[in-house]
Amino acid sequence: xxxxxxxxxVRLELYERQHVLRQFEKRAYDLFMQNLVKGTSHxxxxxEAISAGFGQAMQPDDYxxxxxxxxAHTLSKGAxxxxxxxxxxxxxxxxxxxxxxxxxxxxxxxxxxxxxxIIGAHLCIANxxxxxxxxxxxxxxxxxxxxxxxxxxxxxxxxxNFAVIWNxxxxxxxxxxxxxxxxxxDLITAVDHPAADRASAYGLERIVVDGNxxxxxxxxxxxxxxxxxxxxxxxxxxxxxxxHGGHSRADPGKYRPAEEVEAWLDHDxxxxxxxxxxxxxxxxxxxxxxxxxxxxxxxxxxxxxxxxGAPAPESAMTDLWANGGSAWRN
Amino acid sequence: xxxxxxxxxxxxxxxxxxxxxxxLVMLGEDIAGAGGVFKxxxxxxxxxxxxxxxxxxxxxxxxxxxxxxxxxxxxPVIAEIMFSDFIAVCFDILANEMAKSRYMTGGQMTVPVVxxxxxxGGSRFGAQHSQSVENWCMxxxxxxxxxxxxxxxVVGLLAAAIRDPDPVVFFEHKSLLATKAEVxxxxxxxxxxxxxxxxxxxxxxxxxxxxxxxxxxxxxxxLAAEGISAEVIxxxxxxxxxxxxxxxxxxxxxxxxxxxxxxxxxxxxAEIASLVGEEAFWNLDGPVIRISTxxxxxxxxxxxxxxxIPSVDRIYETIKRTMD
Numbered sequence: 001x002x003x004x005x006x007x008x009x010v011r012l013e014l015y016e017r018q019h020v021l022r023q024f025e026k027r028a029y030d031l032f033m034q035n036l037v038k039g040t041s042h043x044x045x046x047x048e049a050i051s052a053g054f055g056q057a058m059q060p061d062d063y064x065x066x067x068x069x070x071x072a073h074t075l076s077k078g079a080x081x082x083x084x085x086x087x088x089x090x091x092x093x094x095x096x097x098x099x100x101x102x103x104x105x106x107x108x109x110x111x112x113x114x115x116x117x118i119i120g121a122h123l124c125i126a127n128x129x130x131x132x133x134x135x136x137x138x139x140x141x142x143x144x145x146x147x148x149x150x151x152x153x154x155x156x157x158x159x160x161n162f163a164v165i166w167n168x169x170x171x172x173x174x175x176x177x178x179x180x181x182x183x184x185x186d187l188i189t190a191v192d193h194p195a196a197d198r199a200s201a202y203g204l205e206r207i208v209v210d211g212n213x214x215x216x217x218x219x220x221x222x223x224x225x226x227x228x229x230x231x232x233x234x235x236x237x238x239x240x241x242x243x244h245g246g247h248s249r250a251d252p253g254k255y256r257p258a259e260e261v262e263a264w265l266d267h268d269x270x271x272x273x274x275x276x277x278x279x280x281x282x283x284x285x286x287x288x289x290x291x292x293x294x295x296x297x298x299x300x301x302x303x304x305x306x307x308x309g310a311p312a313p314e315s316a317m318t319d320l321w322a323n324g325g326s327a328w329r330n
Numbered sequence: 331x332x333x334x335x336x337x338x339x340x341x342x343x344x345x346x347x348x349x350x351x352x353x354l355v356m357l358g359e360d361i362a363g364a365g366g367v368f369k370x371x372x373x374x375x376x377x378x379x380x381x382x383x384x385x386x387x388x389x390x391x392x393x394x395x396x397x398x399x400x401x402x403x404x405x406p407v408i409a410e411i412m413f414s415d416f417i418a419v420c421f422d423i424l425a426n427e428m429a430k431s432r433y434m435t436g437g438q439m440t441v442p443v444v445x446x447x448x449x450x451g452g453s454r455f456g457a458q459h460s461q462s463v464e465n466w467c468m469x470x471x472x473x474x475x476x477x478x479x480x481x482x483x484v485v486g487l488l489a490a491a492i493r494d495p496d497p498v499v500f501f502e503h504k505s506l507l508a509t510k511a512e513v514x515x516x517x518x519x520x521x522x523x524x525x526x527x528x529x530x531x532x533x534x535x536x537x538x539x540x541x542x543x544x545x546x547x548x549x550x551x552x553l554a555a556e557g558i559s560a561e562v563i564x565x566x567x568x569x570x571x572x573x574x575x576x577x578x579x580x581x582x583x584x585x586x587x588x589x590x591x592x593x594x595x596x597x598x599x600a601e602i603a604s605l606v607g608e609e610a611f612w613n614l615d616g617p618v619i620r621i622s623t624x625x626x627x628x629x630x631x632x633x634x635x636x637x638x639i640p641s642v643d644r645i646y647e648t649i650k651r652t653m654d
Contacts, residue, residue, distance in 0.1 A: 099435070106435040108435070113399075114431065118422050124399075125396075126395075128407075129402065130399070135353070155422075158391050159392055162386070319437035322432070327570075328571070
């Protein structure tokens with residue numbers, strides 16, 4: 001991938017994006033350990049190249065849909081770090097004012113149309129924003145991220161068929177991290193590549209990409225996005241990756257063989273990218289500057305979040321209906 | 331003023347709103363070329379074309395999902411779920427996604443979707459094509475629930491549902507589709523959350539919905555011949571619920587009967603009984619009595635289905651017996 005036709009400034013941005021996601025989620029993990037983040041959370045440490053690559057290739061007005069493991073996609077679409085961190089802490093200055101939490105991150109302002117905690121449901125909803133772009137005659141593309149586990153849900157198959165027959169401008173991106181929650185995908189899935197091997201059932205090309213290589217993801221994203229943008233219909237991209245931790249906060253991930261974890265840690269997307277940039281002539285000093293600048297932003301976000309108060313009790317009763325209230329009887 | 335059937339009223343209401351709002355679109359199974367399996371969308375494809383009246387695969391999750399996604403970006407959408415029983419197939423999108431997205435996102439999302447569906451029994455279709463499932467939707471915070479009983483209300487309430495920014499589930503009753511009434515010409519726009527007193531009375535109140543409304547009216551006529559003066563309320567909408575009309579009527583009559591087609595357990599009549607118990611207990615001269623379908627799936631055979639769904643006879647006899 002060193003030789004890929006990717007401008008140097010884009011590569012530096014890809015490097016920075018991956019660092020933002022990595023450092024933000026490491027901080028989120030630290031805040032769990034301090035019991036400042038309640039409930040559950042699903043980190044995508046080790047999977048940053050996918051969000052970064054697609055985030056880099058997308059236009060600002062493209063739409064994104066994510067799963068409950070959606071911190072990275074939300075940040076990569078431009079949502080501000082402070083309010084996202086505050087949401088994880090359940091604060092009133094959170095991006096959803098404390099009503100959504102980790103699994104429902106959304107920023108309509110950034111066309112980040114939500115994180116969905118019911119596996120697969122959002123793939124059908126994502127078709128709707130793609131249909132909307134078609135109706136309004138814009139060139140916006142919708143990108144719907146999902147895990148390998150979603151490929152065995154009926155909604156995955158309904159969404160793909162629907163997108164193809166309506167020729168929708170949408171890219172379905174499977175982040176195949178090899179485990180469907182606690183269970184290896186290959187034990188409970190009929191095919192080796194749970195997304196790509198099913199593409200032909202919907203008349204789509206079989207696309208598998210190294211999900212730990214930001215350049216490879218970026219190039220695949222460019223292809224799929226431009227295909228959708230020129231009206232040539234949907235794509236299904238399977239990016240193979242690995243989560244460094246368990247499924248969720250409650251899961252240490254001990255069911256995974258040590259040698260497997262070790263092999264994937266050696267294939268960590270960030271050191272890979274770091275080494276590539278060094279080979280391409282970027283200095284250690286420049287990369288260190290980027291890392292430090294990101295660290296400063298994550299510190300600021302953390303302080304912003306900690307400074308937020310608990311949501312006002314009366315806010316529990318707002319925003320059910322469009323009139324801002326929650327009364328169901330008149 | 332022209333005589334219109336309930337099914338023609340559905341198409342008229344949709345057409346009225348599509349002429350008014352060029353962004354409004356509709357999708358569903360067999361709704362375009364076929365005009366709907368219940369012929370409730372006849373003529374819409376011809377007038378509005380295949381980009382606005384779109385046939386879908388038999389994929390209920392995909393239908394409601396696409397409707398929600400488009401609505402999130404400001405496109406008002408009507409989605410048809412052919413039989414209301416099939417709402418169960420896409421209940422996740424309806425209950426977990428569409429209904430909750432505004433709240434969960436701190437007010438960022440608005441989902442102006444109307445889910446139209448054909449509800450209710452009387453067609454001998456058996457337990458998976460005959461249910462009354464408005465309760466399924468009523469219990470979900472974030473969904474509005476409307477069920478008209480006559481053609482005029484169909485047009486006006488459908489228009490109100492389409493113009494409402496919240497997700498609305500609009501139940502059209504299968505056994506009312508062929509019924510006819512005079513409907514005023516021109517644009518009709520009604521108000522959600524308003525019940526109608528269809529018949530004034532002094533001895534008891536009957537609160538009914540959809541197909542149960544004409545049956546309650548007929549029972550009330552027979553009760554009048556026996557000297558019992560029943561007031562009949564067409565609820566029209568369960569969420570929002572017109573509590574003032576119900577409470578005002580009970581204050582006047584002192585007795586309340588609910589007539590529900592849905593199975594008894596957790597039916598909407600229980601909610602209304604609870605409302606009246608909490609807020610009008612001292613106005614009651616007797617217990618609130620619920621006339622409902624038993625807590626069973628619907629049978630298919632003619633005589634069995636007729637036994638289960640409240641009939642004019644059962645409404646009349648229950649009220650007469652308990653008013654004595």
